[in-house]
Amino acid sequence: MDDRLHLNLFTMCSVEHVSPGSWRYPGDQSSRYLDRSYWTEVARTAERGGFDSVFFADVRGIYDVYGGSREAALRHAIQTPSGHPQALIPAMAEVTDSLGFAVTRSTTYTHPYQLAREFSTLDALTDGRVAFNVVTSYLESAARNLGLERRMDHDDRYDRADEFMEVCYRLWEGSWEDGAVRRDREEGVFTEPAKVHPIEFEGEFFSVPGPHGCEPTPQRTPVIYQAGSSDRGRAFATRHAEAVFVSHPTERGVRDYMADMRERAAEAGRDPDSLAFFPGIVPVVGETEELAEAKYESLKEGVDTEAVLTLLSGFMDMDLSELDPDQKLEHIETEAIQGAVNAFTTSDPDREWTVREMAQFAGLGSTSPVVVGTGREIADEMEHWFREVGVDGFNVKEIVRPGSLTDFVDLVVPELRGRELLPEDHGERQTLRERMLGRSRLPGDHPGKRDALAGMGRE
Numbered sequence: 001m002d003d004r005l006h007l008n009l010f011t012m013c014s015v016e017h018v019s020p021g022s023w024r025y026p027g028d029q030s031s032r033y034l035d036r037s038y039w040t041e042v043a044r045t046a047e048r049g050g051f052d053s054v055f056f057a058d059v060r061g062i063y064d065v066y067g068g069s070r071e072a073a074l075r076h077a078i079q080t081p082s083g084h085p086q087a088l089i090p091a092m093a094e095v096t097d098s099l100g101f102a103v104t105r106s107t108t109y110t111h112p113y114q115l116a117r118e119f120s121t122l123d124a125l126t127d128g129r130v131a132f133n134v135v136t137s138y139l140e141s142a143a144r145n146l147g148l149e150r151r152m153d154h155d156d157r158y159d160r161a162d163e164f165m166e167v168c169y170r171l172w173e174g175s176w177e178d179g180a181v182r183r184d185r186e187e188g189v190f191t192e193p194a195k196v197h198p199i200e201f202e203g204e205f206f207s208v209p210g211p212h213g214c215e216p217t218p219q220r221t222p223v224i225y226q227a228g229s230s231d232r233g234r235a236f237a238t239r240h241a242e243a244v245f246v247s248h249p250t251e252r253g254v255r256d257y258m259a260d261m262r263e264r265a266a267e268a269g270r271d272p273d274s275l276a277f278f279p280g281i282v283p284v285v286g287e288t289e290e291l292a293e294a295k296y297e298s299l300k301e302g303v304d305t306e307a308v309l310t311l312l313s314g315f316m317d318m319d320l321s322e323l324d325p326d327q328k329l330e331h332i333e334t335e336a337i338q339g340a341v342n343a344f345t346t347s348d349p350d351r352e353w354t355v356r357e358m359a360q361f362a363g364l365g366s367t368s369p370v371v372v373g374t375g376r377e378i379a380d381e382m383e384h385w386f387r388e389v390g391v392d393g394f395n396v397k398e399i400v401r402p403g404s405l406t407d408f409v410d411l412v413v414p415e416l417r418g419r420e421l422l423p424e425d426h427g428e429r430q431t432l433r434e435r436m437l438g439r440s441r442l443p444g445d446h447p448g449k450r451d452a453l454a455g456m457g458r459e
Contacts, residue, residue, distance in 0.1 A: 005386045005421050006393030006436050008055040008102065008278060009046050009405060013039075014082035017057060018366040019282075019399045020307030023077055025299065030401040034083050036091050042402050043092035046099055049409030050422040052436045053100035053131060054092065055225070055245075055395055056085035060109060060137055063314035066306075067321045076307035078314070086118070093126045100432030102131035102225055108157050109137060112167035113208050119222050120172065120214035128218025128431030133225040134240060136161050140317075158232045163203045165240050166455065169448035170199040172221040174456050175212035191215070199456055221442050223433050229257075238264040238275070239447055242437060245395055246279040247367045254279050255389060270445050276392040276437060279385070280368030283378050283396065283404070285411045296372045299399055303363030309355075312362060325356040365397040375411035382412075383421060393436075 015023050015030050023030050032038040046054055062080050063073035073080055089101045101122075105115060123130045136157035152160070180195035199210035227245040228237035237244055238261055248254045254277075262272035284299065286292030309320040329352070353361075364370050371381045385391050398404040416422040434440050442449040 002392065002438060003420075004423065005382065005391075005416070006276070006278070007049070007051045007422075008053045008393065008395045009042070009051050010055045010057065010280060010395040010397045011042070011401070012057040012079065012082065013085045013088060014079050015077040016079055016307075016311075017401075018311070018368075018397060019303075019364050020076055020078060020311055021302050021304035021363070022299070022399050022401070025302050025400050027403055028400045029403075038402075039088050039092055040095045042405065043096050043099055045402060045405055045409055047096045047426070049405075049413045050417070050426075051099060051396075052393070053102050053129075053432060055102040055131075055133065056088070056104055057133075058082070058085050058104040058135075060106060061140070063310055065140075065317060065319050066310040066313035068319060072306055072310040073314075076304060076310060078307060078310050086122070089122060089130070090125065093129065097429060098129075098426040098435065100129040100131060100223070100435070101126065102133050102223070104133040104135055106135050106137040107161040107164040108152060112164045112206060113171065113210075116168045116171040117213055120212070120217050123217035123219050123222055124214075127429065128433070130219070131223035131225055131243070131432055133227075133245075134161065134165065134236075135227075154230065155232045158236050160205045161236060162239070163205045165448070166203070166451070167199070167201050167206050167208050169221065169452040170201060170456060171208075171210060171212035173442065173448055173452040175199055175210055176214075176216050178216065181215045197456060201455075218431050219433050219441065221448055223436065224448070234261060234264060237261065238268050238270070241275060242433075242442075242446070243276045243278060243392075246277055246391070248279065249361065249367050249369050251385070251389060254385075254391065258390065268447075269450075271443065274437075274443050274445070277390075278393050278395045279391055280365065280397050281382070281385075281394045282365030282368050282370040282399065283408050283412060284364075284370060284372045284399070285375055285378055285407045287374065287411065289374060289377070292373050292377075296370070299364060303360070305359050305363070308359045308363045311366070312358065315366075320355060320359075323355045325359075326354050329353045329355065329358060364399055368395075368397055375413075375415045378408075378412050379415035379419065379421075382416065383419060386421065 011017060013033055015033055022028055029038060059079050062070045063078045064070040066072050086103050119130060119132055175197055177195040181191050182189050196211050199208060201208040223242055224240050225243045225245060226237040226241035227247060228234045229247060244261060246254050246257055248257055258277050261275060265272045265275055284292055284296045286295050313320045371378050396408060413422060417424055
């Protein structure tokens, strides 16, 4: 484990993200989600606070599971309307030097050759500050809008995702050799043809001859994020992820998840310590305990129960409007986000949640724990998770935007820096992988590195 913790700002290019109703809170500016100056301000603040990256969630489709209608999602702005997060990165990168950008993209609704080109371009233009959060998409409405009769089955989506990533690795890691680009004016050779290789990929879902259309970039492969929670999702994450977003509301749930993932990584031939774990955290910080508690109570009053259940119904693929508020939740296998179900059914076997209790808990930050207190008290909690639980950092979730971020940077970050858990400055310019994971490229035991050349007959 690194001797410093790492921070990602977990946000979304939308009005609401994971705290339904917060757009109505006094001072919230999330309605500026399509304002370029809003995002450049966020970028500057996150970099000032020593964040490694801004982690952009994203979703295709509209949340229409609750009540069998999209009306509640539209009325409450449940991740709709929204914009494409990838379009924000050039503006945010231009006003920062070290801040990275993790972009959520779906392997179900795009083509690996196209995505590889887009990420290579972003990696080059940001000097290696890009990450790819790999998702398979869970909303039925997204499938219909993108030309399918219905959503692909859960495990089939992961089968496609495995193949998708294999294509990307061959393009990023195997297609162009180091030194292929010569830029030799005298000889008239820009690229050495013998050092650029087709990938000749033929699979169940994709046929990609290659070669890649982009030259190697600072990271070659962007940092790979994933958040698998189902059995199939965990298998995917332990094969591909370098950084894992953990969605459990309890310390016990996080400990059990990390232990399982490290065991799976070892079985897959990877160094278990090469995986970095980032649970979500929802900080509510005040200059005094009394002010922090007063802020927390005020924020809880703004939680809209119907809006929360609309979001969770989409997460779980379960119409929660049909359940009695005092009904106990039971574990189910879902075609949507298994982690959202697990968070309230299996992460703490000693607790049973009712629908009402789940909605009250999830109103601020969904499945992540809310930590309330002064900067010192929140730093105490984060240090405990870092030193005792063994997480590598946190995905910091906002409630009021961008006020929650500003409060965290102004009140919590100085405490973390005083404990040498965050550096005082950014130091020399590094890629996101170097800054966050301490390596410049994919490790040798990662399938993207290990299998890309082998699959092309170039071990």
